[in-house]
Every structure is written in C-alpha cells, then in structure tokens.
Amino acid sequence: MAEQLSPAVQDYLKAIHMLGGADEGVPSGKIASALGVKAPSVTGMLKRLADAGWIEYSAGEGAKLSPGGRTEALRVIRRHRLVELFLTKALKLDWSEVDAEAEALEHAISPRLEQAIADYLGEPHEDPHGHLIPSSSGVLQARNLKRLSEFRAGDMVVVREAQDDNPDRLRRWQQQGLTPGASVHVLSYQELDDLFEVEVGGRLIRLGSEGLDGLRGEVIAAPSEAP
Numbered sequence: 001m002a003e004q005l006s007p008a009v010q011d012y013l014k015a016i017h018m019l020g021g022a023d024e025g026v027p028s029g030k031i032a033s034a035l036g037v038k039a040p041s042v043t044g045m046l047k048r049l050a051d052a053g054w055i056e057y058s059a060g061e062g063a064k065l066s067p068g069g070r071t072e073a074l075r076v077i078r079r080h081r082l083v084e085l086f087l088t089k090a091l092k093l094d095w096s097e098v099d100a101e102a103e104a105l106e107h108a109i110s111p112r113l114e115q116a117i118a119d120y121l122g123e124p125h126e127d128p129h130g131h132l133i134p135s136s137s138g139v140l141q142a143r144n145l146k147r148l149s150e151f152r153a154g155d156m157v158v159v160r161e162a163q164d165d166n167p168d169r170l171r172r173w174q175q176q177g178l179t180p181g182a183s184v185h186v187l188s189y190q191e192l193d194d195l196f197e198v199e200v201g202g203r204l205i206r207l208g209s210e211g212l213d214g215l216r217g218e219v220i221a222a223p224s225e226a227p
Helices: 007-018 028-035 039-051 067-089 098-105 111-121 167-176
Strands: 055-058 062-065 156-162 183-190 195-200 203-208 215-219
Touching (some): 007 028, 039 055, 067 098
Antiparallel strands (some): 055 062, 156 215, 195 203
C-alpha cells in the first residue's frame, strides 16, 4: 500500500477518521452526509477501500480504518491543519476562509513541503480552529471535550475547538469572542426557550443551542476556586 492515493481516497479516509472510524465502524450514511455524496457511491467506494486494505467494512458494522488506513488518514489531517495554520499565520487569511483552501491544497503538497511548513510554524500543536495537529510520526493526542450546549448555569468553560466548515458561523463566533482559548461563563439556561446566557470577555451574549453548535470545550476552575 505504498502507492500515491487519489484525492477521493484521501477524502474518504479522512472523513471516516473524523467520524470516529479509527475506533469503531461508521455507518455509510454518515460518510455520505459528511462528504456530500449519494449513498450508492459511498457503498461502492467503501468496498474498494476494503479490497485495498485501507478499511474493514460490512453493511452491518460500517467502515473502520485499518492500521494502514488510519496512518494515511492522519497524514491527510496533518497536511490540512498545517495548511490552515500557514494560511492564517503567514498569508493572514481569515480563519473562516482557510478550510476550503486547505481542502484543495492538502492533496497537492509534497511530504517535503509539508515538513517545511511545519518547520516554519515551529511544529504547532493546533490549527486556527483549535483542532489538534497530528505529529510527523502520526500521533494524534486525545482529549475529552464536550459541546458547549451541554454545559449549564455556573459552569466556567474554556473553548478548545470550533467546527470549521461554516464560514458564516465562524465569522459570527469571532464577533462574539467565541474562539479557541476564550473563557465562557454560563450564566443561565432556559430549557423551555432553549436560550443560553453566557459571559465572554465581559460581554453578555444570548444564544440558543444552534448558536453554540460546533463549539467544544472543557470546564475550568472559576476565579474564586483558582489556587
């Protein structure tokens, strides 16, 4: 399995990994939705990927990456996230613009250029949206994050990741200060109206679960609890 993979194969392996396919089977319907393709096309491709040894696949269990498939998926994810960070840091593109650009460039850059970008950036650990970047040896650290819509009144939360596939939503989060590293104090949640009141950078923001969808974080100690 040393051949150069096609962009389509790389996209499938990356999508399966992003959907949890390194650890368990992913239903073909989820893969179709993530890639924006029709289910019959997905089924055919998954069978080809299984024949080539990149995944384990059955209609009942879904698609799970093989060790080789996981390695290739992490290579694509690393390139994508390095390119996103390079575009924001070096070329000053907005974080809402870089996902689509990286989707195209991730298939075009060579391993040598990938490493040159990593060296230029100082082997970074996160992309502009807070997602962890796999190391050059293929290690992707795990962390236990929750959706911001899962937190409740009184929680002090730090934003760690922002879903990067909706430019309008990214721009809105940036305006609200809901970016990776931001501290968020959940003041209240009105379940009937599905309305959160949160404090970010001294500003009071009211929004529903949909407005928080795609943001992930973790609880931090409240100021009064800090050592």
